Amino acid sequence: MARTGRPREFDRQAALETALVLFWQQGFEPTSLNQLKEVMGGISPTSFYAAFGSKEQLFREVVALYRSQQGQVTDVLFDENISPRQAIEQCLRQSVHMQTDKTHPLGCLVTMGATNCGPTGDAVMQLLREERLKNFGGIKRQLERAVSIGALPENADILALAATINTFLNGISLAARDGVGEKELQASVGNIMRLWDAA
Amino acid sequence: MARTGRPREFDRQAALETALVLFWQQGFEPTSLNQLKEVMGGISPTSFYAAFGSKEQLFREVVALYRSQQGQVTDVLFDENISPRQAIEQCLRQSVHMQTDKTHPLGCLVTMGATNCGPTGDAVMQLLREERLKNFGGIKRQLERAVSIGALPENADILALAATINTFLNGISLAARDGVGEKELQASVGNIMRLWDAA
DNA sequence: ATACTTCCGTATCGATCAGTACATAATTAG
């Protein structure tokens, strides 16, 4: 049974997708309500707030959507059914592929979505930071697992290797936005993985 | 001979320094004139515009100041009087040291100063992008020099190695802001330099 | 002294910010 009341006249999901693109391009703070309303189908402020609550709540929904779509390239970091080395390499290769895909904004929303924030944007900055730290945690856990199953030697400096991988992963976003191509970045992933083999 | 007219009542250089700190913390767009005027000694809008022209012009001055101070850690990329390997390693180690120094905002202004921009911030974004691409160019030139003097083999994939180093360099800013310590990041530099030795 | 130059503080500009008030339209429930 459809719920009561006047039906919504715009596609909520489609509006979320276009909001995602805008936030991805510009980040949280410089993206204005007017811009959002316009790209979300020219909806009215009343419709916007009735459907999404506030700019920050919309952003949180957008981040969740991103994580379930393009951002799932990092999910493999938490997969314990493949080899640790495969998990890391797949994460990096998929991240490079996704972030250099010109069918959407370059770089990563979690990495770049809220880097320039005034005092009002602290909560949003923290939201994305936690997402990044989750990924860093996933990297570390895969390395620990690698040591525990003998895929990496006991004396490997896995904290340093994890930091190296994490830092490289962070850097992909800016590199992509600065025009570095997928080819060079995939070759760079090959370099990073060579560190694994030498560890 | 002192120049004519009423003398300025605030220290222009000191005001620039405090503006640098604020832009470094928050980035270009979310930093407001009110915030700037306050930290710059509580100067009036008239004094601000007379002395600095506009928010964007102030930012450009701030970037130049940063480049001449903290940002000079990358100048070594253009030094042809030391070995190419030393140039790269010094750049990375100094960058890590500077960007994790808690006496000023974490990360790098050139990397993070204008990542979230609306349509009005394009010029500033481009300014920092060009600074980053200059550094990337310096990395590439050092690698070419290394090949030319036999410090790297002829068949080394220097474009891939340059992209790896550049991407890592980009990533240091976010890593530092997310709380990764200097120790782990210096160890990561050691890892990156291992790629050089294996090239 | 007077002109000239430069900086100062206050008050304010139009535009835009995120968010709301209010009356109305469209649907379901009874």
Added chain:
DNA sequence: CTAATTATGTACTGATCGATACGGAAGTAT
């Protein structure tokens, strides 16, 4: 039908954005 519910469009809120107008203050030049 009426009531209840939910969405709609228009108009508008106070706050803040970057930037300016204007008159006076403080210095130098002659």
